Amino acid sequence: MIIEKIFNNNAIVAKDLHRQESVVMGRGIGFKKNIGDLVDETLIEKVFILEQRDASEKFKLLLEDVPSEYVSLCYDIIEYAKNRLEAPLSEYIYVTLTDHINNTFKMFDEEIKIVNPLIWEIKKFYPKEFAVGLKVLEFIEETVDKKLPEDEAGNIALHLINAQVNSSYANVANIAQQMEKIQDILNIVRYSYNIDLDEESISYERFITHLRFFFQRLNHREKVILLDDFLLKQVKSKYKKAYDCMLKIEKYLHTKLSDDEQLYLTIHVHRVTERSI
Secondary structure (H helix, E strand, O other), X not given: OEEEEEEEOOEEEEEOOOOOEEEEEOOOOOOOOOOOOEOOHHHOOEEEOOOOHHHHHHHHHHHOOOOHHHHHHHHHHHHHHHHXXXXXXXXXXXXXHHHHHHXXXXXXXXXXXXXXXXXXXXXXXXXXXXXXXHHHHHHHHHHXXXXXXXXXXXXXXXXXXXXXXXXXOOOHHHHHHHHHHXXXXXXXXXXXXXXXXXXXXXXXHHHHXXXXXXXXXXXXXXXOOOOOOHHHHHHHHHOHHHXXXXXXXXXXXXXXOOHHHHHHHHHHHHHHHHOOO
């Protein structure tokens, strides 16, 4: 690998024999080096290969200002999140989370209070991402000796949620709106059946998961193909109350749902209410 750019003693840009560019980090990897020198591969600790050019360029800009130990920390956080969530994350997470963590540390050092107005909703609707956020707080405290508040776990979770959505429309405002709609749909079910839902049940968890991906499909205009409407007719007849509840949800959303969405939504309404009655 050949050095293309030196950010500091611990971070460089290098190209391999195939001219693929990557950000390479390691203690002393750029010390007393010049552009065009060979990379001392024994010093390599982390390698960032970002295929998306925009993400790659923005990430390199961050390296001009963000301490390399924070960049390295974020790399470890993202790898941990990938393993725990078992979900692909957009490459932009390296940009957005690194920038966020750097700014959070600045706020912490300046004793500026860190708050997250969506903390309750995140805990409720994105428990896996929030759990990762809590573990990250422990990791941060162990690594850089900064004890961040629980609200920051919610902030980290939001970045992970955005990265899973992996599209240009993903932002905090859209996620907040999505969580509000999920809460409204849950209330429609509660009032339609006049019951309290068991929020600890597997059916409830699956319903929330379905709604999350349901809104992603609506935003992407994706459709699940229903090969035969026979199933929907059966479900409509067998689970009439759940079907009527689904129609209320459809009316609330101000959109005509496809047969497939009607089918799956009706089934989930039935399951989540079946043991709560």
